[in-house]
Ligand SMILES: Cc1cc2nc3c(=O)[nH]c(=O)nc-3n(C[C@H](O)[C@H](O)[C@H](O)COP(=O)(O)OP(=O)(O)OC[C@H]3O[C@@H](n4cnc5c(N)ncnc54)[C@H](O)[C@@H]3O)c2cc1C
């Protein structure tokens with residue numbers, strides 16, 4: 358019979374050998390050498406070490422691609438057109454591609470590994486996205502799980518953005534995360550001041566970035582952000598507007614409303630703001646103030662489950678159903694433009710309702726906080 362300590366020594370030895378083999382495999386077998394990424398038909402050429410994902414490689418070169426899930430292949434935001442060198446579409450990418458994207462070579466850049474030279478095409482606006490260093494100037498508690506962060510850009514810089522767009526915030530490594538991650542947050546501030554931006558953020562339990570922002574970030578700390586991104590902005594038409602948001606989804610709506618006020622935009626607009634309990638309500642005063650500043654604006658907070666004993670005299674129910682009732686009563690639902698922001702479930706349900714009421718897909722705009 359082999360004594361226990363010898364058996365343990367043999368097991369540890371095998372473990373160490375396996376670990377060394379894996380390191381060797383990573384260094385030698387997966388050594389793809391130097392590769393070249395050609396952007397926009399020779400406009401820019403990057404020479405770099407192969408092996409990483411296209412997304413992380415571009416980010417390292419300060420070319421920022423939207424990425425809401427931090428490269429886990431679950432948000433579908435990091436699409437890039439690859440003209441040559443990426444190999445076949447992976448099963449992880451398929452759910453995010455429509456027929457046109459498949460045939461034109463669109464890929465999820467976080468899933469494409471740099472094994473050989475690549476030719477890619479990037480829209481001009483992505484090449485203008487910049488990284489900014491900001492200082493956290495103020496943190497305001499809105500509710501038990503939602504805060505506003507005010508970030509002032511350093512060196513007198515300004516970020517030129519369209520109200521409704523978002524930025525990516527870099528959460529650095531900290532004791533609860535061994536990796537740096539980027540997460541998307543919509544700009545909520547008054548665009549009249551583009552030297553600072555405000556973000557409204559809801560804590561996600563055990564979330565990497567929100568735990569960092571809520572429990573570690575202090576006023577005076579530096580925060581790296583990049584942007585602006587996104588197609589969620591108010592279209593320049595005269596159509597009546599229906600805004601539907603849940604929780605921190607109020608952020609881009611607030612920015613858009615500030616801009617409507619600044620530009621004397623008097624379009625008819627109603628904002629249905631969904632929250633679960635009365636404890637989740639915030640910014641009600643500021644929204645009500647917009648009613649006095651904008652000629653035809655109405656704010657309707659909707660509580661889905663008022664807690665027992667809560668003194669809530671406002672609207673109760675599911676925000677999507679309340680919005681539907683309102684549109685039905687208008688009689689001209691199909692003339693509206695829909696602007697939606699919040700959880701994927703709320704957005705899918707709102708899209709279904711708006712389409713049922715005759716609003717065509719091209720008049721429904723949204724940002725899913727996935
Ligand atoms: C375009 C865009 C704009 C956004 N704007 C805002 C904004 O203005 N304010 C804001 O608060 N958030 C916003 N988000 C969501 C934000 O980007 C992060 O997804 C969120 O803060 C969670 O990040 P995390 O690193 O803390 O959690 P992670 O570490 O990414 O996630 C931890 C766990 O929670 C789950 N999870 C992730 N997100 C959520 C969620 N929202 N609710 C419940 N579970 C979740 C994940 O599946 C995972 O299991 C936006 C997202 C997008 C795509």
Ligand code: FES
Nearest residue numbers: 424428430433467
């Ligand atoms: S970064 Fe989310 S799918 Fe690629």
